[in-house]
Amino acid sequence: MSASQSAVRSRAEAVKASRTFDWLICFTLFFVVLGGYHIHYMLTGGDWDFWTDWKDRRLWVTVAPIVAITFPAAVQAMLWWRYRLPFGAVLCILGLLLGEWINRYLNFWGWTYFPVNFVFPSNLMPGAIVLDVILMLSNSMVLTAVLGGLSFGLLFYPGNWPIIAPLHVPVEYNGMMMTLADLQGYHYVRTGTPEYIRMVEKGTLRTFGKDVAPVSAFFSGFMSILIYFIWHFFGQWFNKTDFVKSA
Amino acid sequence: MKLLKDKVAKLSFVALLATVTASMFYTPTAAAHGEKSQAAFMRMRTIHWFDLNWSKEEVPVNDTMTISGKFFVFSGWPETVDKPEISFLNIGIPGPVFIRAGSWIGGQLVPRSVSLELGETYDFKVLLKARRPGDWHVHTMLNVKGGGPIIGPGKWVTVTGSMKDFKNPITTLTGETIDLETYNLDNTYFWHAFWYALGLAWMGYWMKKPMFVPRSIAVESGKADSLISSTDRKVAMGFAAGTIAIVAMSMSTTNEKFPVTTPLQAGLLRGIKSIEMPVTSVAVKVEDATYRVPGRAMQMTLTITNNGDSAVRLGEFNTAGVRFLDSNVAQDETGYPDDLLAEEGLTVSDNSPLAPGQSRTVQVTASDAAWEVYRLADLIYDPDSRFAGLLFFYDEAGKRQLITIDAPLIPTFI
CATH class of the missing domain: 1.10.287.710 (Helix hairpin bin)
Structure with missing residues (x-):
């Protein structure tokens, strides 16, 4: 077979080879994203995602979507502009959640015995689905950043509320009131995470009374717009074929 | 010959792979908490734990035990460590093998961070409920923001039973028990x-x-x-x-x-009540202090003045949780951890009762392998080569007085 000849001899063979290639790329991409995104998210959102007594209505709501929209934006840039595949954000979140669940179950529970109901990860899927759909329907990075980024921030808290609300039921404990999540943090001893490290309920949003979460979510959505732009460009830049050509 | 060489090379490679793989799967239990690695001056000049009591040495799952005692927040707190204005009474255990069912300083529940004052003594209690079977080293511990965890003495406690039997029932303010x-x-x-x-x-x-x-x-x-x-x-x-x-x-x-939910609770607890310590009638001046590296012994020259109305004797020197006792004056009856107790580790050149109004200069030697085992000898490599500790004097009626000392330490290598 010379270099000018095709490696396949029929259309059926070509389709088969193409699908095999699809699965190989998908499998590899999934685990590469899982690894990179997981490390990134643990380094930037770490404790807010680890513990229920960090999942508050101010900082967790603000920080988690901002640091989470990074990889979805970059992977979207690659999959959409090169292949018109609108599942970059969902692929990232599927990878991240799988990695996180493996980590929480095997490490946090299996090795160090923290109950899973104290260390489960945040749910980022609703925002990811909407982000992918907006990119697909709009075919616009700007609209995806503005509408998708905002939605990513806004959907985060309500998307998690059904999971964390039961842990915000109050309890009286030795003469003090706390939530069940606070009590988990107090009961299940973390030698290296003293109470003062906890970054919750800090800030100056006091004029909004008890309705702080929507304000935090809007701010998070606004910041997610900016972060989306930056990481989308990262994705486009890394997605160039210049590197291959020069090699 | 080449065939043989290839085979040896292949087998070596397989052996290397097997070794690396085996080492990856070898995960022994981490029993200690790095207490010996913490800088000696941190342990000697920050929090002095004393009168400690671990209520049990063996606890079944679901049963409780307490650690109680006192800690003195040292007045000569090192400049290189942030002051304990934001601190947290913690417990040093390998993960939640116990749950912390309660913790109190000065009688106040302290689930949150607290502000402590230099020079004050506080009593504390931590209530633990056994969760996971095993032998666990249970330490007292105070986390200080900007200073890190300051770990106190630890004692081995055995938890028996099965973790699957562990229950943690809580009744919420909405009346549900979970x-x-x-x-x-x-x-x-x-x-x-x-x-x-x-x-x-x-x-x-x-x-x-x-x-x-x-x-x-x-x-x-x-x-x-x-x-x-x-x-x-x-x-x-x-x-x-x-x-x-x-x-x-x-x-x-x-x-x-869930119509009733509340935000997470956070905040600093101020105004923690300290113990009113009795006024001391003994004055101590450290004339000099040396640490003799080969002998694993610290020698101090102290001038002791008794301003009280009863004769006193020096019974104990306590630093970094290690207790050096003169067995003729004081004995431990609390079951203090053996490795931290030098029952005859304190020698005083003249420890006869010091009569009221008298003053005496004595040579005091605190010697024990604990200096080396607990790496307190590493003090000589610290940035601020000073030592500190508590001296306990006993009068004729057995009444105890606590005096703190803080002075430079000169090492001797020969």
Whole structure:
């Protein structure tokens, strides 16, 4: 077979080879994203995602979507502009959640015995689905950043509320009131995470009374717009074929 | 010969792989907490723990034990460590093998951070409920913001039974009694599985079509728009609308199910009550202090003045949780950890009763392997080569007085 000849001899063979290639790329991409995104998210959102007594209505709501929209934006840039595949954000979140669940179950529970109901990860899927759909329907990075980024921030808290609300039921404990999540943090001893490290309920949003979460979510959505732009460009830049050509 | 060499090389490679793999799967239990690695001056000149008591040495799962005692927040707190203005009474155990059922300083529950004053002595108590069987080293511990964890003495405690029997019942303010160990677990699994399945469905919809090669060719040839059909758009809109509707509905039903929720509680507890320590009648001046490296002994020259009305004798020197006793004056009756107790480790050149109004200069030697074992000898490598500790004097009636000392330490190597 010379270099000018095709490696396949029929259309059926070509389709088969193409699908095999699809699965190989998908499998590899999934685990590469899982690894990179997981490390990134643990380094930037770490404790807010680890513990229920960090999942508050101010900082967790603000920080988690901002640091989470990074990889979805970059992977979207690659999959959409090169292949018109609108599942970059969902692929990232599927990878991240799988990695996180493996980590929480095997490490946090299996090795160090923290109950899973104290260390489960945040749910980022609703925002990811909407982000992918907006990119697909709009075919616009700007609209995806503005509408998708905002939605990513806004959907985060309500998307998690059904999971964390039961842990915000109050309890009286030795003469003090706390939530069940606070009590988990107090009961299940973390030698290296003293109470003062906890970054919750800090800030100056006091004029909004008890309705702080929507304000935090809007701010998070606004910041997610900016972060989306930056990481989308990262994705486009890394997605160039210049590197291959020069090699 | 070459064949033999190749075989040896192959076998060596296999052996190397086997060794690396075996080492990856070898995960022995981490029993200690690095207490010996903490800088000696941190342990000697920050928090002085004393009168410690571990109520039990063996506890069945679900049963409780307490650690109680006192700690003195040293007046000569080192400049290189932030002051304990934001601190947290913790417990040094390998993960939640116990749960912390309660902790008190000065009688006040301290689930949050506290502000402590230099020069004050506080009593404390930590109530632990056994959760996981095993032999665990249970330490007192105070975390200081800007200073890190300041670990105190530790004692081995055995937890017996089975972790699957552990229960953690809590009654909420809404009147429901739950087991915090498993509460909300099914709900968490359900929602995560549900959203994960929805994400997989979205991915599956696109993955069932040809993906990379044909789509790349289409995009490169300017036919990108043909890759998204009207059905694709309808499906996508369905996913987005469904997602938003599910989020809204699940939030609404959750609010109906849990009408009473409160934000996480946080804040600093100030005004923690300290112990009114009795006025001391003994004055001590450290004339000099040396640490003799080969002999693992610290020698101090002290001038002791008794201003009280009863003769006194020096019974104990306590530093970094290590207790050096003169057994003729004081004995431990609390079951203090053996490795931290030098029952005859304190020698005083003249420890006869010091009569009221008298003053005497004595040579005091605190010697024990603990200096080396607990790496207190490393003090000579610290940035601020000073030592500190507590001296306990006893009068004729057995009444105890606590005096703190703080002075430079000169090492001797010969």
